Amino acid sequence: MMERSLDSLRENIKIIQDRVAEAAFQSGRNYKDITILAATKMVAPQILQSAIDFGIKCVGESRVQELLQKYVYFKEKECQIHFIGHLQRNKVKHLIGKVDMIQSVDRLLLAQEISRLSVIKKAVTEVLIEVNIGKEGSKSGVDVENLEELLYEISELPGIKIRGLMAIPPVCEDKKLKENYFLLMKRLFVDLSAKNIYNNIMDYLSMGMSSDYYEAILHGANMVRVGSAIFGKRNYGV
Numbered sequence: 001m002m003e004r005s006l007d008s009l010r011e012n013i014k015i016i017q018d019r020v021a022e023a024a025f026q027s028g029r030n031y032k033d034i035t036i037l038a039a040t041k042m043v044a045p046q047i048l049q050s051a052i053d054f055g056i057k058c059v060g061e062s063r064v065q066e067l068l069q070k071y072v073y074f075k076e077k078e079c080q081i082h083f084i085g086h087l088q089r090n091k092v093k094h095l096i097g098k099v100d101m102i103q104s105v106d107r108l109l110l111a112q113e114i115s116r117l118s119v120i121k122k123a124v125t126e127v128l129i130e131v132n133i134g135k136e137g138s139k140s141g142v143d144v145e146n147l148e149e150l151l152y153e154i155s156e157l158p159g160i161k162i163r164g165l166m167a168i169p170p171v172c173e174d175k176k177l178k179e180n181y182f183l184l185m186k187r188l189f190v191d192l193s194a195k196n197i198y199n200n201i202m203d204y205l206s207m208g209m210s211s212d213y214y215e216a217i218l219h220g221a222n223m224v225r226v227g228s229a230i231f232g233k234r235n236y237g238v
């Protein structure tokens with residue numbers, strides 16, 4: 001590994017930590033109340049391990065196969081491992097007992113499989129419910145209209161615990177439009193948390209990526225998922 005790229009990795013992480021602290025302060029919260037998740041897809045093991053050495057405490061992978069390949073490298077370090085990508089039911093078995101959180105639960109059948117396998121492994125799997133906030137046909141996530149019902153259904157299942165909501169708002173240049181998506185998510189999060197559904201603690205609102213994590217925090221996110229702003233434009237190879 002070249003010293004220079006390690007230096008820029010260290011520098012990128014520092015910049016993000018500082019901006020997260022600033023956004024937290026601007027929105028009346030503490031730096032430590034915000035989780036910075038490093039999205040590590042396509043990032044080589046050596047580099048993701050350095051990122052952890054430089055202060056990253058939580059990583060997210062979007063493909064099951066890739067997560068399994070890198071699992072030993074994560075485990076050599078102290079970090080939380082989250083799954084953040086689209087998840088097929090037949091792949092759930094690879095994740096249970098391995099990941100700290102699955103952020104992309106968007107349908108009952110998937111939740112039932114997580115529940116079933118968690119019970120067998122005597123584990124409780126923590127999840128976020130992914131919301132398709134922009135109503136995009138191409139994206140995963142439950143529609144807003146069906147969100148509350150899904151929360152109630154999942155909260156009755158054993159071995160699975162809902163910790164909050166996740167969203168990937170549509171790519172849009174219009175700042176106001178993007179803000180509206182964040183605000184809508186914040187409102188859903190606050191309203192549904194207040195319902196105290198079967199005592200599930202909804203304490204994470206995961207939204208904001210490299211281009212918009214600052215704004216996401218200003219509008220209520222307490223977990224941001226940052227990839228390219230930390231690692232560069234995904235050209236490291238695995």
Ligand SMILES: *Cc1c(COP(=O)(O)O)cnc(C)c1O
Pocket residue numbers: 039041062084085168209210211225226227228229
């Ligand atoms: C890749 C990825 C991110 C990070 O995206 P960047 O734009 O590189 O910061 C965040 N969330 C999910 C679900 C991802 O797959």
